[in-house]
Amino acid sequence: LPNSPHHVIALFGAARAGARLVQLSPLDAERELIHKLTDSGARIVLTANVPSLLPMALKLKAAGHIDTLIVAEDGEWGAPPYPLLPIPEDDGIVPLSRLIDVALPSEWPAIASSDVAVLQYTGGTTGIPKGAMLTHANLSASCAIYDAWFNPQSAIKPGEARAICALPLFHIFALSTVMLRHLSNGNEVLLRQKFDVETTLEDIAVRRATHLNAVPTMWMALCNCPGIEKRDLSSLAACSSGGAALPVEIAERWQQLTGKVLRSGIGMTETSPAAATQPITRPGKIGSSGVPLPGVVIEIVALDEPRRVLPLGETGEIRIKGPNVVSGYWNRPQDTAESFVDGFWLSGDIGYMDEDGFLFVVDRKKDMIISGGFNVYPRMIEEAIYENPDVEEVIVIGVPDIYRGEAAKAFVKLKAGASGLTLEALRAFLADKIGRHEMPAALEIRNSLPRTNVGKLSKRDLVEEERAKAQALPEAS
Known part of the structure; x- marks a missing residue:
């Protein structure tokens, strides 16, 4: 679903009915949607009659991946900037408006706080999407954590704020x-x-929005808007960045241009996503992810001994515990067992905590790429590229991208006799196999790819090469 009231209605309706809501991304390719539907067991899909969504939903239903398709009328909330599609009259296809006429149940199902409310798919270390089980308690705790941190310090009282989404x-x-x-x-x-x-600027100046949450690429676009320093941003009380690491220069530039403090932190799907953020009552620290939020415990443990907590200042894996942290992954007992130790979730991120309690993330154990706030998993891209008959070997890594933070780059060894492969041809080949956000931004053809001493393809040398290139850019300029 797009960002419309239908999405909100679906979430609260499913929660009240005791159903599990499976979040599907419009950016997903067909095979990713099929995997999530099959893995979760979801047999009902709610979509809208917009050209970018309805055809794929109809295709999934025709192939037997779902039983019932509920279609919302997107024009209900105003004239959209695109032509709407007619809702087909067919068995198993139900207009959402028809459900309004259905009588309420005589008795609502009993719901426990430990029941799963949302299956939020994330790739983790394997790149294969798995459903993080967000319970009613997890989501409620996340809201309570944010309230405990932000509300007492805010001049805007509950019920008076206006947030842009x-x-x-x-x-x-x-x-x-x-x-x-x-x-x-x-x-x-x-x-x-x-x-x-x-x-966005109109929502602030005219609608008098008080809160804006955005990913770094959005903050970058706002900073680059001509005349931003002259726009009326006086209503803004809170500016927050998440989804990816916020470049220090963007936060500093935003504050210089607008006078507004841009706060960043760290959060993940598995933490609902509350984890750490910059403090409000004391200065933050440049380059840090802030301090743990109320009720959240963050520790640094040895990379090879996840039960051994390291002293302040030492670098290791970040592990997190709290009422907002998921209990595990749907139908993935092995992944759950490997990801949780002593009640803590092992984040896969490497970092340290200083003497003042500030968390610094310095690297990732995972190969995951964060591109424009979206998680991108190299293995899934590699598997799709391997389907090209001209490709013999491939390695995908993340490389610095001035707009998205990181982007995927593919290193390919072609089979003998292959005529060649361009980036445009590769992207066309991948169009129905991976999402738009996963598309490689660069392609390099090589005669051979680096290997470990046991013969496995190795990303390490390529990562170091690209890092050296990035570090040399300022000198070259």
């Missing part, structure tokens, strides 16, 4: 920190189907 609601960042938190406080949420600089 241009982030996609299928992402945990928007779902929890924007929609659930603000609606639970009785605040107004301004839903936008996509991020647009002028629309």
Whole structure:
């Protein structure tokens, strides 16, 4: 679903009915959607009659991957900027409007706080999407954590705030920190189907928005808007960045241009996503992810001994515990066992905590790429590229990208006799296999790819090469 009231209605309706909501991304390719539907057991899909969504949903139903398709009329909330598709009259296809006429149940199902409310798919270390089980308690705790941290220090009381939601609601960042938190406080949420600089600035100047949560690419676009320092941003009380590491220069530039402090932190799907953020009552630290939020315990443990807690200042794996942390992964007992130790979730991120309690993330154990706030998993891209008959070997890594933070780069060894492969041809080949956010931004053809001493393909040398190139750029300029 797009960012529309239908998405909000679906979430709360499913939760009240005791159903598990499976978040599907419009960016997903067909095979990714099929995997999530099959793995979760979801047999009902709710979509809207927009050209970018309905055809794929109909295709999934025709192939037998779902039993019932509920279609919302997107024009119900105003004239959209695109032509709407007619809702087919067919068995198993139900207009959402028809459900309004159905009588309420005589008795609602009993719901426990430990019941799964949302299956939020994330790739983890393997790159194969698995459902993080977000319970009703996890999501409620996340809202309570944010309230305990932000509300006492805010001049804006619950029920008086107005938050912009241009982030996609299928992402945990928007779902929890924007929609659930603000609606639970009785605040107004301004839903936008996509991020647009002028629309956002108008929401601030005209609608008097008080809160803006965004990923770094959005903050970058706002900073680059001509005349931003002259725009009326006086209503903004809180500016927060998440989804990916916020470059220090962007935070500093935003504050210089607007006078508004841009706070960043760290959070993951598995933490609903509350984990750490910059303090409000004392200065933050440049380059840090802030301090743990209320009720959240963050420790640094040895990379090879996840039960051995390291002293302050030493680098190791970040592990997190709290009422907001998921209990495990749907139908993945082995992944769950490997990811949790002594009640802590092992994040796969490498970092340290200083003497003042500030968390610094310095690297990732995972090969995961964070591109524009979205998790991108090299293995899934590699598997799709391997389907090309001209490809013999491939390695995908993340490389610095000035706009998205990181982007995927593919290193390919072609089979003997192959005529060649361009980036444009590769992207066309991958169009129906991976999402748009996963598309390689660069391609390099090589005669051979690096290997470990036991013959396995190795990413390490390529990562070091690209890092050296990036470090040399300022000198070259």
